[in-house]
Amino acid sequence: xxxxxxxxxxxxxxxxxxxxxxxxxxxxxxxxxxxxxxxxxxxxxxxxxxxxxxxxxxxxxxxxxxxxxxxxxxxxxxxxxxxxxxxxxxxxxxxxxxxxxxxxxxxxxxxxxxxxxxxxxxxxxxxxxxxxxxxxxxxxxxxxxxxxxxxxxxxxxxxxxxxxxxxxxxxxxxxxxxxxxxxxxxxxxxxxxxxxxxxxxxxxxxxxxxxxxxxxxxxxxxxxxxxxxxxxxxxxxxxxxxxxxxxxxxxxxxxxxxxxxxxxxxxxxxxxxxxxxxxxxxxxxxxxxxxxxxxxxxxxxxxxxxxxxxxxxxxxxxxxxxxxxxxxxxxxxxxxxxxxxxxxxxxxxxxxxxxxxxxxxxxxxxxxxxxxxxxxxxxxxxxxxxxxxxxxxxxxxxxxxxxxxxxxxxxxxxxxxxxxxxxxxxxxxxxxxxxxxxxxxxxxxxxxxxxxxxxxxxxxxxxxxxxxxxxxxxxxxxx
Amino acid sequence: xxxxxxxxxxxxxxxxxxxxxxxxxxxxxxxxxxxxxxxxxxxxxxxxxxxxxxxxxxxxxxxxxxxxxxxxxxxxxxxxxxxxxxxxxxxxxxxxxxxxxxxxxxxxxxxxxxxxxxxxxxxxxxxxxxxxxxxxxxxxxxxxxxxxxxxxxxxxxxxxxxxxxxxxxxxxxxxxxxxxxxxxxxxxxxxxxxxxxxxxxxxxxxxxxxxxxxxxxxxxxxxxxxxxxxxxxxxxxxxxxxxxxxxxxxxxxxxxxxxxxxxxxxxxxxxxxxxxxxxxxxxxxxxxxxxxxxxxxxxxxxxxxxxxxxxxxxxxxxxxxxxxxxxxxxxxxxxxxxxxxxxxxxxxxxxxxxxxx
Numbered sequence: 001x002x003x004x005x006x007x008x009x010x011x012x013x014x015x016x017x018x019x020x021x022x023x024x025x026x027x028x029x030x031x032x033x034x035x036x037x038x039x040x041x042x043x044x045x046x047x048x049x050x051x052x053x054x055x056x057x058x059x060x061x062x063x064x065x066x067x068x069x070x071x072x073x074x075x076x077x078x079x080x081x082x083x084x085x086x087x088x089x090x091x092x093x094x095x096x097x098x099x100x101x102x103x104x105x106x107x108x109x110x111x112x113x114x115x116x117x118x119x120x121x122x123x124x125x126x127x128x129x130x131x132x133x134x135x136x137x138x139x140x141x142x143x144x145x146x147x148x149x150x151x152x153x154x155x156x157x158x159x160x161x162x163x164x165x166x167x168x169x170x171x172x173x174x175x176x177x178x179x180x181x182x183x184x185x186x187x188x189x190x191x192x193x194x195x196x197x198x199x200x201x202x203x204x205x206x207x208x209x210x211x212x213x214x215x216x217x218x219x220x221x222x223x224x225x226x227x228x229x230x231x232x233x234x235x236x237x238x239x240x241x242x243x244x245x246x247x248x249x250x251x252x253x254x255x256x257x258x259x260x261x262x263x264x265x266x267x268x269x270x271x272x273x274x275x276x277x278x279x280x281x282x283x284x285x286x287x288x289x290x291x292x293x294x295x296x297x298x299x300x301x302x303x304x305x306x307x308x309x310x311x312x313x314x315x316x317x318x319x320x321x322x323x324x325x326x327x328x329x330x331x332x333x334x335x336x337x338x339x340x341x342x343x344x345x346x347x348x349x350x351x352x353x354x355x356x357x358x359x360x361x362x363x364x365x366x367x368x369x370x371x372x373x374x375x376x377x378x379x380x381x382x383x384x385x386x387x388x389x390x391x392x393x394x395x396x397x398x399x400x401x402x403x404x405x406x407x408x409x410x411x412x413x414x415x416x417x418x419x420x421x422x423x424x425x426x427x428x429x430x431x432x433x434x435x436x437x438x439x440x441x442x443x444x445x446x447x448x449x450x451x452x453x454x455x456x457x458x459x460x461x462x463x464x465x466x467x468x469x470x471x472x473x474x475x476x477x478x479x
Numbered sequence: 480x481x482x483x484x485x486x487x488x489x490x491x492x493x494x495x496x497x498x499x500x501x502x503x504x505x506x507x508x509x510x511x512x513x514x515x516x517x518x519x520x521x522x523x524x525x526x527x528x529x530x531x532x533x534x535x536x537x538x539x540x541x542x543x544x545x546x547x548x549x550x551x552x553x554x555x556x557x558x559x560x561x562x563x564x565x566x567x568x569x570x571x572x573x574x575x576x577x578x579x580x581x582x583x584x585x586x587x588x589x590x591x592x593x594x595x596x597x598x599x600x601x602x603x604x605x606x607x608x609x610x611x612x613x614x615x616x617x618x619x620x621x622x623x624x625x626x627x628x629x630x631x632x633x634x635x636x637x638x639x640x641x642x643x644x645x646x647x648x649x650x651x652x653x654x655x656x657x658x659x660x661x662x663x664x665x666x667x668x669x670x671x672x673x674x675x676x677x678x679x680x681x682x683x684x685x686x687x688x689x690x691x692x693x694x695x696x697x698x699x700x701x702x703x704x705x706x707x708x709x710x711x712x713x714x715x716x717x718x719x720x721x722x723x724x725x726x727x728x729x730x731x732x733x734x735x736x737x738x739x740x741x742x743x744x745x746x747x748x749x750x751x752x753x754x755x756x757x758x759x760x761x762x763x764x765x766x767x768x769x770x771x772x773x774x775x776x777x778x779x780x781x782x783x784x785x786x787x788x789x790x791x792x793x794x795x796x797x798x799x800x801x802x803x804x805x806x807x808x809x810x811x812x813x814x815x816x817x818x819x820x821x822x823x824x825x826x827x828x829x830x831x832x833x834x835x836x
Contacts, residue, residue: 050566
């Protein structure tokens with residue numbers, strides 16, 4: 001009996017040290033990434049200090065096709081498309097893909113934009129579900145709508161790629177708000193480097209912001225603490241989660257809400273996979289794999305300018321669903337291309353980004369949850385001393401707070417969107433408080449997502465309950 | 480002190496962990512102070528910038544009209560901002576107003592400031608300096624900027640190139656074209672935008688020479704510059720690249736630029752090329768320069784295995800001289816190939832749409 005207790009104690013002690021070492025390694029990795037981001041951000045700001053000069057490169061911007069997949073978006077689709085139509089860019093078209101919506105999405109579009117059936121000889125470069133009809137607007141020459149049989153977001157995007165006319169396409173979420181000059185900003189990497197095949201934009205949280213005329217008119221903070229936590233989280237994820245990888249050409253995630261792609265590269269890769277939940281990440285990882293292994297020069301970059309605003313969930317239920325879905329997407333994308341890891345030709349992707357994502361992003365929640373549970377149980381059962389428990393929590397929390405505060409520093413060094421001192425103060429509060437419960441909760445949800453992936457549970461289009469916090473204050477109520 | 484001793488673990492490993500946590504917490508506190516200081520410093524800097532703008536905007540506005548205005552003193556720390564503001568003004572005007580601003584820049588010795596900024600190690604002052612020298616049309620700095628055009632940093636080298644073209648396009652264009660062959664990192668779009676600002680006759684002369692000696696691998700990039708300016712007769716430049724034996728990429732690039740009816744025979748030959756990219760470009764070119772007699776050729780291309788060739792052929796057919804809506808519909812009705820007929824219907828709708836808009 002005594003022998004068994006000693007064994008358990010030894011086991012717990014080892015686990016405690018494994019967890020602690022992992023925490024230090026994880027946070028050390030992030031701090032390195034953060035330093036790289038700081039360097040990269042400074043470089044980016046310097047490089048683009050002369051970008052906004054008038055008469056710079058007017059008339060040479062390549063035309064862009066904006067693809068907006070829509071599923072049961074009856075309530076918001078018209079406002080979203082109206083907003084997209086006002087984007088400030090010389091030449092672009094909008095292709096709305098109605099993915100077999102069960103509500104009146106298509107009827108709303110037909111009524112509002114005076115759609116007429118268009119006899120398009122549809123190019124099926126990427127396989128997709130049956131196209132029921134292609135319409136063009138008689139009011140806006142650059143607006144077309146594709147009505148197709150439901151097949152999911154990836155299938156809708158593939159249909160949009162097939163129908164698009166321009167060499168670059170921009171995949172957007174129909175419910176996101178783009179900055180008026182977002183296309184001019186995200187196209188820059190394609191103008192600067194002909195090898196660019198993907199440019200990912202920064203997504204920011206719009207909760208608490210003021211919307212007018214289809215665009216974000218004033219940046220603000222939401223009242224909900226949950227949304228504020230997500231603001232800090234997004235700053236962390238984008239400003240150093242992605243910016244740090246960009247100079248190494250090792251960006252693995254480009255958000256589905258806003259990314260610009262070279263059409264020929266995506267078509268050659270076979271388009272979006274329809275059997276994955278994280279289609280955006282999977283495509284980017286696949287593009288890396290194809291180009292790395294074939295030794296084709298390419299660039300996948302991240303643009304740190306805040307250019308797309310999205311609504312963050314304000315209920316735990318929706319947030320949980322989102323996070324489990326993201327974790328599943330991550331697991332699927334990484335597992336499908338695991339051969340890229342440590343491949344001799346894989347460069348920074350295979351030797352740095354892939355192991356980092358697997359060790360910290362994919363398995364992180366497992367170690368985190370197991371670590372917290374074991375420590376707490378060990379302490380309750382009296383197998384771990386108060387001092388050990390206290391020290392473990394102290395180290396884990398202080399690293400967490402450091403990372404959140406560093407994200408605020410990066411924001412302050414660059415875009416300073418939260419201009420009022422009081423906003424900065426509340427972000428500090430959120431950066432500290434999110435480490436007491438929120439991060440652990442997200443860790444549990446991510447763990448669940450991983451379990452679901454292991455068990456093969458199916459998931460459909462992510463449905464998002466809107467809190468109406470993004471209501472356009474200048475929009476008229478329909479009769 | 481006693482409280483601190485109480486929390487410090489006695490176990491060496493725990494103590495190590497505790498101290499690392501303490502270090503991290505201290506760094507966090509320090510970062511919070513840094514952020515607060517940064518906010519204060521940036522706010523102050525912005526106020527200073529605003530004050531500078533308020534001070535200098537009237538100077539530049541008066542200079543635009545050639546009116547005399549006593550400029551304020553330039554402090555060292557304000558140099559970059561003032562130059563940037565001046566560059567913005569220069570970029571937004573043309574003609575006499577631009578010359579007046581350049582004159583002001585000369586009087587204020589912006590070239591000497593730029594010379595000093597060029598020596599800095601960071602990228603931003605160097606960028607501002609090069610842009611300033613170009614907009615000043617500072618001839619004495621031409622050799623230095625020509626050296627900078629070889630900078631490994633593409634952003635800096637391109638800025639140097641633009642300044643060279645602004646200072647002396649006659650000497651600048653050959654330098655740019657020569658380097659373009661080696662600089663894969665220079666985006667063609669940016670180079671084209673710069674060359675568009677150059678007088679067409681200068682560009683035509685040097686581009687023609689460059690194309691006559693270009694290596695096969697660099698040819699498509701140089702050909703892409705042919706239509707940048709209205710450089711008149713482009714046929715002599717393009718014709719060698721439409722001859723058989725050229726790489727497909729070169730032929731496709733030349734076809735894309737081709738608007739001259741003298742190219743018809745070569746284009747007709749290329750309509751049967753084995754590479755579909757060449758065939759598609761040949762069809763598109765026939766749409767621009769083709770004759771009624773090309774109808775049968777394009778009609779045959781409607782059944783090409785490649786969608787893009789079919790699309791270009793259908794669009795070309797819809798745009799051929801003498802083709803009316805009725806004729807296209809009649810042709811579509813006669814076609815046995817459903818895909819070809821569909822493509823023709825789409826091309827007709829698109830042509831009508833673009834004509835109506």
